[in-house]
Amino acid sequence: MSGQDISSNVNSRNLKTYQEVRLQNTENLRKLVVDAAATLLQDEGPEAVTVRKVAQKMDCSTKIIYSLFVNKEGLAQQLYLEGCKLLANEFEETPQASDPAQCLLNLGETFWQFSQRYSSYFKLMFGGAFADFKPDEESLNGTETAMLQLTTVISNAQKQGLIPGQYDTVSVIRIFWASLHGVIHLYMGGHLGDVQSAHATYRQTLSLIVGSLLPDHSQPCTENKA
Amino acid sequence: MSGQDISSNVNSRNLKTYQEVRLQNTENLRKLVVDAAATLLQDEGPEAVTVRKVAQKMDCSTKIIYSLFVNKEGLAQQLYLEGCKLLANEFEETPQASDPAQCLLNLGETFWQFSQRYSSYFKLMFGGAFADFKPDEESLNGTETAMLQLTTVISNAQKQGLIPGQYDTVSVIRIFWASLHGVIHLYMGGHLGDVQSAHATYRQTLSLIVGSLLPDHSQPCTENKA
């Protein structure tokens, strides 16, 4: 499957094999490597993403990966950003509701779906699949933009005075994110039984958090803090 | 520090070196290995717990570890149980309050302290430090007994009718545990900034969860579910 005839038709197709792209700038090459790593990640899981396997899939030496990404962590960072895009897409496709609470419930469910559909990406990004991988500033920015929908909804809800004043936007995002993350990660670690059971816990946690962050304002129940 | 004179005085001290214990039953030997691995875990972190390093600390071959624990995962399981004991101790030493809500707040804070004090254990048990380590039945039982205090408090609160009827005991435990776990794990993954910031988020999440799980009954505010 990897024995291409390089010498014959270079220009018949545009930019496919490694040898062809090598003649182009390194940026395309980087994308090609990230793509190879990404398919490896999704097809065989995070532990299958090894420098040698990526190089093998690219039909080249491991040296190229190190020339382009310094080390494995550099490649992992690119995959992280790739995952951020996927997560952002999922969030953007989430149906919006007029009710902020319903919005958060929808986004929360989307986050669960993402963790299941792209579990390898989730493990790479948030699960600590690569032992010593801490997101750098660019990665953190990527996370922020991926969760832009979340920020918007929460920020709007705050402007409407729907969220108790003790919480600022960042706090709400963190509480929301961390709580849901905890259920997913604990499930993936084998601590919450089967999928159905874990998803049930997830939904309960989601509704609980949303219910607390956006308390019901339909009744004049005074918020007591004694 | 590891050059003992074996041939001379075997009975002067009781059960210290590997050679001495080898003559005893294998159970003591297992404990000795687990202890060596445990100190390695606490002193140098989870990634330092390697079969070779443990064997080196025991001054023996790696074969013994495999004879006693089948594979590395088997040793990890024992460390997991060890961590459960530590967690159980921390929970037992937690000051008890008459108010169930305060009890949960205390236990929650203890869980945070545990994750900070025994971070290596935490990563091993819940953080997925060893890539393909899923807790077996014994480990899950260990977790349950470690969280016995939690179960007791929640169960009692339920008997007093302080917890909304939609939640059974296991659900409450899971929601509580997962939410707090999420904050800790996200922090350890470098997603929540520095310790102070993370601890603040932790406390907010904790009080939010407890407040929702044990809604204030001091005022006759009807629980509306529309």
Place this chain on the structure above:
DNA sequence: AATTTATCAGAAACACTGTTACCAAACAAT
């Protein structure tokens, strides 16, 4: 008690991993 048998542990090797040093080939520039 002597000899056979079975068990056990240590050294070394295997198959991996991330990473680097070396070196030849291809490209660029004078």
Place this chain on the structure above:
DNA sequence: ATTGTTTGGTAACAGTGTTTCTGATAAATT
């Protein structure tokens, strides 16, 4: 055309989990 420089492939290093082989030691049997 001859330098100089970049570049990428091979092979190696250091480390991992795990297994195989072999010698020594303990146990069992005559």
